[in-house]
Amino acid sequence: MSSDSSLAETRYYTIKAWCLLAAATVAYGCVNGALGTFSFPSQRFLGFFATALLLVAAAGFGISLRVSLAAFVTAVIAALATTDLAIWSLCITLVLACLAYDARGQRLGELLGALAIGGVLIAFAALLLGHLPAAWRVYVDASVALSSWLAGISGAPHNLGPSAAGSGLMLVFTAICAGFLLRARRATDVLLVLVALLIGLVALVGFLSIVVLYWPLWVSGLLEWLDPQAAFQASRRDPAAVALHAPLALLVLLLLPVGLLPAVQLRPLPGRFLSPWPGALLGVVLAWLMTPFFPTAPAKETGVLFYNKGMLDWRVPRNGAFGLQQAGMFGLFPQYLQAAGYRTHRLSKMGRITPQSLAQNQVLVIINPTEMFSAQERQAVWSFVEAGGGLLVMGDHTDLAGMMAPLNTLLAPVDIAYRFDSAFSIRQWRTDYEIFPHPLTRRLDWSNELLRHSTGASLALGGGAFPLVSGKFAFSDYGVRENEANGYLGDYRYQTSELLGDVVIVAGATYGRGRVLVFGDTSAFQNIAIYNSAPFIVDAFDYLSTPASGSIAWPRSLPLLVLLLLVASYLVLARWRPLAVAATALAVVLTAAGLRWWTAAPLRFDHQRLALIEATQLNRFALAHWQRDSIGGLAVNLSRAGYLPLILRSGDWDYLQRARLLISIAPGKTYTAAQRQRLRDFMTGGGGYLVGVGWEERHAVAPFLRELDFTIGPAPLGPVPVRLKTEDPQLIGELRRRPQFHEAWPLAGETPFDEVLYEDLGYVIAAQRRIGAGKAVVIADSYFLMDRALEEENAWWPGNILFVQALLRDLAE
Secondary structure, eight states: HHHHHHHHHHHHHHHHHHHHHHHHHHHHHHTTTTTTTTTTTHHHHHHHHHHHHHHHHHTTTOOOTTTHHHHHHHHHHHHOOOOOOOHHHHHHHHHHHHHHHTTTHHHHHHHHHHHHHHHHHHHHHHHHHHHHHHHHHHHHHHHHHHHHHHHHHSSSSEOOOHHHTHHHHHHHHHHHHHHHHBOSSHHHHHHHHHHHHHHHHHHHHHIIIIIHHHHHHHHHHHHHOOHHHHHHHHHHHHHHHHHHHHHHHHHHHHHHHHHTTTGSSBOOOOOSOOHHHHHHHHHHHHHHSSSSSSSSSOOOTTTEOOOOOOSOOOOOOTTOSSSSGGSSSSHHHHHHHTTTTTEEEEOTTTTTOOOHHHOOSSSEEEOOOOOOOOOHHHHHHHHHHHTTOOOEEEETTTTTGGGGGHHHHHHGGGEEEOOEEEEEEEEEEHHHHHEOOGGGGTOOOOOSSSOOOOBBOOOOOTTTEEEEEETTTEEEEETTTTTTTTTOOSSOOOOTTSSSSOEEEEEEEEETTTEEEESOOOGGSSTTTTTHHHHHHHHHHHHTTTTTTTTTTOHHHHHHHHHHHHHHHHHTTTTTOHHHHHHHHHHHHHHHHHHHHHHHOOOOOOOTEEEEEESSOOOBBBBBTOTTBBBBHHHHHHTTOOOEEEETTOOOOGGGGGGGGGEESSSOOOOOOOHHHHHHHHHHTOOEEEOOOOGGGOOOTHHHHHHHTTEEEEEOOOEEEEOOOOHHHHHHHHHHTTTTTTOOEEEEOOOOSEEEEETTTEEEEEEEEHHHHEEEEEETTTTTTTTTBBBOOOOOOOHHHHHHHHHHHHOOO
């Protein structure tokens, strides 16, 4: 009986240990973005969900959660403050180390301690890949080389970046195995861990050679067997969209050798206390080095010079030119820089870059050049940068208008080159970015639209160049020289010879005392996007206008490596005690989160007609391009009326003191009492408040509107006026010159409105009230201010544009 009981106990321990190991593997894989099936925001959530499951499982296995539960709450709060993958990994490690501390004296505690050691190694690897460009390039090149070698055996060309090749999952598995190696008790245990690691390597090779290389063929064959029509539909889809899910297969394969690790006999956790304070101190210093600091603002009247030759359009949105395609390209770009305190100047069409033209400026901007720069111009540019100037270079996809040769010749000194391709995200860019820690990326996260990237070229890096943003799950769509009529674009589909995964779209470099930024696409700087991306753009110019020896601290390789060695030495001397690991991890994550908050970006924009478009209240509109629920048409109309439109995000409410107008579209989150008071003060002081909301979306804003004596009624009026079916062009033209509401609802108030702006069949749909020196305007239609009703890419409604223009003029008075 005792033998049977011991065997049952061993089996039960093995099951418990495997569950904990599997949850930890999934958690680390997710927070490092290694599962292509899910977007980065989803993986971030799933990583902490897996950690929560790990806690639940630990509690079910009899482990106390006295310390680890508090660690989990702290880790979640700290992780939300940063996008640095090393910090995210340390947050998971903090929880595991505290769990090991709670389970001290138990066999599961020893296993959790080994897992925490692996977590430290994962965080170290993420830190090196995120902060040291050379390490990241080696990582990418090794993955591409391995997939190319295997493809050579199979005869089918493949170039897989680490994300598509499953390298992130393999790195997590290897680090966990290393943690067990460091705690293994006997030589046979060491051998068992090495066997598990070997099986994992075989799984990776098998995954690359069988699953990834032939994944689309397998899926297509299966679909054809199940449903020929479905197979036809799948063949029309991008094979990359199918291959995106392949890392899940590797995860399943790796969980098999993970099952060997519970059998490893581990050394007991040291019981003697060792002070955690050295680790905490080292953690604070390490977090300080990892944080990309930024100056509060550049010198006043910093000069920016725009090179004026190439594929450029300096028009601004103007009356009479409707449709977002007619809004111009870069005309608003200098205006936003001026509103942020910069002085801008544009070379003449015949002007050349000379030391004299650069003398009074701190930043040079080159966009889409189509002519080769002379040797004298290139010398002037690089002498300017070497002396501390900033260089911003932007280009576009597939050698459009012949810009690739001028760009690559110019950028040769910093080893950055535009590829003859288009970088395409498999899903959508905003959920597939990999954001590298840097002063420029301090505002970016995995859910906002500050970086308005569209179709542009990918970048090849060498030398000291470093990536700033990459498409973790994007591919390089090679151009086609024969497709001249369509800008040499490719087929918009992933071919196996094209690079899949970790495609660089924004890069940087230093040259002497100067800084260089290179964008593979110009979309973020264009008129129809800059109202949203302007804070990110100003960060770029703040970075460029500060010499490398100035107050911006970019983490340098040597100090980081020294700190990593010191932290590793401390943990080794502490014999990897859970308390030492937890103290070090806690110090890093809390310091990083605090510094992120402390280095919050200051308010920069100041304009006599600053118009804020609210995005703080879960407003129901899209920030992406070319969607019917987008607000590009509204932003263009604000620019036509002389306003400077800007998206209002959480943390930017102080901008209300500088604004002339606040626009709220179908908010889904109720204003706080403090926000309501600020809005009343804003209107009393002369500001305008414009709300577009229907009865169905009224719930969040209805209490505040009642305070202003606006009530939206429940009677659905539908399209107002009723649309007439006619083919008479004269009548159609007349109807289009009138306002047309999409989903109108009646407005009412306890007192008469100061002005009724639109009324139909006895129902008031838009009205205005004076609030002190300002005005409040309500349009009882959630869609009226969106592109579908106002102005799209190649379609518009003149009557709505005229109505909005008149309203904006009135609110400006």
